[in-house]
Every structure is written in structure tokens, then in C-alpha cells.
Amino acid sequence: MNKVGFSAEKYIEEQSQHILERINAEKCERLYLEFGGKLVHDKHAMRVLPGFDENAKVKLLEKMKDHAEIIICIYAGDITTNKTRQDFGITYDLEVLRLIDTFRKYDLSINSVVVTRYEEQPAVDMFINKLNRRGIRTYKHKFTKGYPTDVEVIVSEEGYGANPYIEVTKPLVVVTGPGGGSGKLATCLSQLYHDNRRGAKVRYAKFETFPIWNLPLKHPVNVAYEAATADLKDVNMIDSFHLEAYGEKAVNYNRDLEVFPVVKRIIEKITGEESEYQSPTDMGVNRAGFGIIDDEVCKEAARQEIIRRYFIAECNYKKGKIDGGALERCKLLMDDLGLKPLDRAVVQPARDYAEGKRNCDPRYENVVVMAIEMSDGKFITGRSSRRMVAAAAAVLNAIKYLAGIADDMPLISHTALEAIQHLRKDILNQDRSSLNCEEILSALTISATTNPPAEIAAEKLLLLKGCKAHCTAILSDKDEQLLNSLGLDVTCDPEYVTTNLYFG
The missing domain is CATH 3.40.140.40 (Domain of unknown function (DUF1846), C-terminal subdomain)
Known part of the structure; x- marks a missing residue:
């Protein structure tokens, strides 16, 4: 009998409450909510947090469907390289189609698909044509001029202004994608720019699951996230901005920490006001840690996931799908926790x-x-x-x-x-x-x-x-x-x- 270490009901309740707080904030007409991780079929979360409902996030949105619409982002380069979602064995472009079908089953409104960092590749154009001919609205966002350092250019007609505005109508706009690096953040910030130009008061937040900010840095659940993203070179770190602002330790990861100063300046440049966020942890809506009801069960499940990811990395290296650095990273994470392959x-x-x-x-x-x-x-x-x-x-x-x-x-x-x-x-x-x-x-x-x-x-x-x-x-x-x-x-x-x- 599998042991339960996580309460899906408590998690949904906590997460829903905090999303509503962001939407109902003063002077907020619309919230752009970037979804980190998988919006549906989050099998990683289900494995490391026994009791987690792999479709908890989409069920949460189902309750808010009258007020929500979805934008799906996909990086053009992931189409041309046939990047694959490991757990389903399908390419990212097919995953976009699967996501659309899944969202429709939950009666969620699909606004559009955005192809990010578009460069007029034939394979990408074929994908766009396929969507258009099936009645799915598509947008092309090219690389943002000036990004990531020149905020003056980024927040201008040459930067975000060069992107077409995605016509949205609902107060909650969920921005998701088939995986990491899909361009979700850039799409959210581009929309903030256009909405502010139109006089609308909008906000940005990020729906997060991992790393869990209020668990220790080396907690196996957080280490398992590093193992899952070894090919992206994600590394968990203490959020130095959060520590300085509040005197409180919080865990985040390198990409969010690296980009935060730029994102903060961009938001302030767009709105003309001081940012409400003092740290990347502030930006996140992440209540997963409050759903843990048996820490030892979750720790053991996470250890098993780290070993699992190591075996996957070994096979992917043999297949030529990842480089030696990603495999070595998985091995180091195993060593850090004293794990061996035979512990599976x-x-x-x-x-x-x-x-x-x-x-x-x-x-x-x-x-x-x-x-x-x-x-x-x-x-x-x-x-x-x-x-x-x-x-x-x-x-x-x-x-x-x-x-x-x-x-x-x-x-x-x-x-x-x-x-x-x-x-x-x-x-x-x-x-x-x-x-x-x-x-x-x-x-x-x-x-x-x-x-x-x-x-x-x-x-x-x-x-x-x-x-x-x-x-x-x-x-x-x-x-x-x-x-x-x-x-x-x-x-x-x-x-x-x-x-x-x-x-x-």
C-alpha cells in the first residue's frame, strides 16, 4: 500500500486563495499568471509528493473557468529540434496539441498559441499553418531587441512593442507551455507593456510548484527538482533578495534569481511605479509546502525520483539526447544524498x-x-x-x-x-x-x-x-x-x- 505524504485538497484550497488575492488586489484589472512546470499531468509532482493529484492545477483552473483564458507558448527552436517530453515520449509541438485537447475537456478557454523567438523556420511555419487551419489563433514573437540588459530598448516600440498584442478579455490570463524555456515570462511582460499602453492596470505573478520555497535547500524534494532539470542546468539557491528584504530564508533557483533584477526594472519601467515585488519568491504563488502532511514519506519518494532521473539521464546520454555535463550533474546529486542505483x-x-x-x-x-x-x-x-x-x-x-x-x-x-x-x-x-x-x-x-x-x-x-x-x-x-x-x-x-x- 503506497503511503500518502501530501494533501491535494489542502494544496488546492491554499493555492486558490492566494491566486484570488492576486486577482482581487487593488487597481488590478487583469492578472497574467505564468505557470511554471506542468499544468496538466504533472507526474513529477505526483511522484515526489505522494498524494498530489497530477491534474490538481487544471482542476483548480476549472473552478475559475468563467474568469480565465489560456495562452500556450512554445519556443520555435524546440519545434525545429523535435524536443521531446520525456514522460509521454512526444515532441513539444505535439504536446501543444495535446494540451489544447486536455484544456477543452475541462471546458477552459484557449486564447491562442504564441511561437516565441520566431525566425521564419519552415518547420515552424508548417506548425503554425496546422494550428491556423484547425481554428487555433497563433501569434509570432521574435527575439526581444535589447534583452536582457537594455531595459530602455526592451520597454519600447522596438522591444516589446514589436510583438503583436494578444487580444485577451478575461481577468485571469494563464500563460503556460510544454516545458521550460518556452518564453512564458517574455510573453507575460510583453502583454504588460501593451496593456499599460492601452491604459489598463495589470499584474504579473508566477504559479510555482518547485523548488518549494519554504523547504530546506537540500531537502530531497528540492534536490529532485534539480535532477529533473539537469539538462537545463537549474540549480537551487537561497533567494538572496528575499533574505535581504525580509530576513527570511527562501529557496528559489538560479534562472529566476538571475533574471529578477531585470524583470523588476522592466515592470517598473512599464508601470512607472515601484515594483510590488522585492524578490523572485514574492512573484511566486507557491503553497505546495503547506500541503505536505508527512515529510518522511515525501523525502523517500524524492530520493527514489532522484535515482529514477539518474537512470533516465544514463539512457538519454547513450541515445545522444544529452551531454555529459547533464549526466554528471545527476550523478553528483545522487552522491550528495548518499544514493546509489541499487537503492531502487x-x-x-x-x-x-x-x-x-x-x-x-x-x-x-x-x-x-x-x-x-x-x-x-x-x-x-x-x-x-x-x-x-x-x-x-x-x-x-x-x-x-x-x-x-x-x-x-x-x-x-x-x-x-x-x-x-x-x-x-x-x-x-x-x-x-x-x-x-x-x-x-x-x-x-x-x-x-x-x-x-x-x-x-x-x-x-x-x-x-x-x-x-x-x-x-x-x-x-x-x-x-x-x-x-x-x-x-x-x-x-x-x-x-x-x-x-x-x-x-
Whole structure:
């Protein structure tokens, strides 16, 4: 049984109250609220704060939907480089489309999509055309002249004035994006400039989750944030501005601290008044720390997340997605907390089973094993074979265990497996005949129509959500996405299944 360390209800209540306080402040006609982190499906927060609702933020906005509209920002460079969201395995441009669909499900108003630092790239123009032809309003914001040092130019017709104004109508404008560096802050400040030119009194604030300002600097939850953003080189620091202004320690991160003096001067230049904010922590609306109800549970969850991020970094380095600096950063964070890869309990059973197979029979030299840690603490393993990949075997064995079905009882007939393999190998001309997770689960659900044990086992798939798993080789993109869809928390050793350079 997973322990709870965080109260989602208390968090939503606290966060809602503080947002309303910002909106209802004197002389405020509109609040531009930049959303740091994921607005929906915040799985990082869910992992490090057990009990956190991954959709808490969007549910909060749903309550305020009559007063809110959403602007989605995406950096043009992330489109051209096909930057990928790790947890869903989709590129940032596709993530924008997914976000729009998700927001619509919550009946939230989508104002527009803003492409930031636009440079007339063909791939970016194709994306803009796709949105326009589906009825999504788009804006192009080029690099702001003078940024970040020349405030006189930034706050002028040559700077923010060169951006088209995004027509907004509601008192709360949520500015979000598919990930860090999407240009959310610049979009907010550009809007502040245009609204003030039109005589409107508007404010800016930032909806934050991590780092949690009122937790210690080296608290595992805050360290886990550094691990999650190692490729962005984010570093948690004591907010020196907050300490000087109030004599109170607060945790923030390097990018916010570096940009704060400039942002403060920009806001003062735009409004012609002294800024209400004395520190980057002041700018944030972050009540996550007040939702923690069991600190030890959250600490342990965060330690596991740091190890998880290290495994991901190792695999991404092997794939060429990150440089050595990002991997070394993750390793240093592990060392700082005295953590080792084997502190993720599910790793050793997977490696032991693979090593045992290799030692007992040379035919298993290239065997791949996946282990799944069940909610009761038992480890279930599955190995690769000519029939199926290791992940598929492990999932089948896990649901057999949950259903109380004997390990030697087949859930899928050999005839069905052979038919799918024939399709793959002889008709579709695919190199590998071993069936992937999706094919195996499709065969299982078909078998369930005539085989009662298969039906019972298939119903247990839902119970895999939240279980940890580890594979002794890098998973294919398809298998990784399917396991993520099942809610499994999966890591891998940084080894490829074959020496082939193309790995689908």
C-alpha cells in the first residue's frame, strides 16, 4: 500500500486563495499568471509528493473557468529540434496539441498559441499553418531587441512593442507551455507593456510548484527538482533578495534569481511605479509546502525520483539526447544524498535474474529481463524470448500473480502468437519477430473473449499503476510509452538489446 505524504485538497484550497488575492488586489484589472512546470499531468509532482493529484492545477483552473483564458507558448527552436517530453515520449509541438485537447475537456478557454523567438523556420511555419487551419489563433514573437540588459530598448516600440498584442478579455490570463524555456515570462511582460499602453492596470505573478520555497535547500524534494532539470542546468539557491528584504530564508533557483533584477526594472519601467515585488519568491504563488502532511514519506519518494532521473539521464546520454555535463550533474546529486542505483529496490532482481540466465546457458547471452515491484513488495520478473520482449513477459507474469493464476498456465494460445509473428516477419517484413507489449496485450484482450483466465488477468492491468519496474536494456519507444500508459514507473540500464544502430 503506497503511503500518502501530501494533501491535494489542502494544496488546492491554499493555492486558490492566494491566486484570488492576486486577482482581487487593488487597481488590478487583469492578472497574467505564468505557470511554471506542468499544468496538466504533472507526474513529477505526483511522484515526489505522494498524494498530489497530477491534474490538481487544471482542476483548480476549472473552478475559475468563467474568469480565465489560456495562452500556450512554445519556443520555435524546440519545434525545429523535435524536443521531446520525456514522460509521454512526444515532441513539444505535439504536446501543444495535446494540451489544447486536455484544456477543452475541462471546458477552459484557449486564447491562442504564441511561437516565441520566431525566425521564419519552415518547420515552424508548417506548425503554425496546422494550428491556423484547425481554428487555433497563433501569434509570432521574435527575439526581444535589447534583452536582457537594455531595459530602455526592451520597454519600447522596438522591444516589446514589436510583438503583436494578444487580444485577451478575461481577468485571469494563464500563460503556460510544454516545458521550460518556452518564453512564458517574455510573453507575460510583453502583454504588460501593451496593456499599460492601452491604459489598463495589470499584474504579473508566477504559479510555482518547485523548488518549494519554504523547504530546506537540500531537502530531497528540492534536490529532485534539480535532477529533473539537469539538462537545463537549474540549480537551487537561497533567494538572496528575499533574505535581504525580509530576513527570511527562501529557496528559489538560479534562472529566476538571475533574471529578477531585470524583470523588476522592466515592470517598473512599464508601470512607472515601484515594483510590488522585492524578490523572485514574492512573484511566486507557491503553497505546495503547506500541503505536505508527512515529510518522511515525501523525502523517500524524492530520493527514489532522484535515482529514477539518474537512470533516465544514463539512457538519454547513450541515445545522444544529452551531454555529459547533464549526466554528471545527476550523478553528483545522487552522491550528495548518499544514493546509489541499487537503492531502487527493483533494479537488483532484474540484474540478478539476467546474470543467472547468462551464467547457466550460453544461449541466454543476450537475454533481457524486466522486474516489477508489486504493491505488496514482491518482485515479478519476465525475460525476453523469441515469442515476446521482456517487458511483455513481465507484465503477463505480474497480472497472473495478481489474479492468482499459476505461472505455467498460458493466457494466450501459441497459435495466436505464431499468427501475429507471421504477420510481422513474413508479411510486414519486420526484422524482429519478438512481439512487443502492445501486440501481446492486444492478443490477451482477444483471448479474454474465449478464455476466462485471460479475462480475469486482463482486468488486473489497472493494478499495475504506481508499480516500479526496471529493465536490463533500453526499451523501445513503443514499449516505454505503453508501460507509461499503464502507470508503471520504469527505468532501464543504458544498454541496447542489439548492436544494430537503428533501434525502433
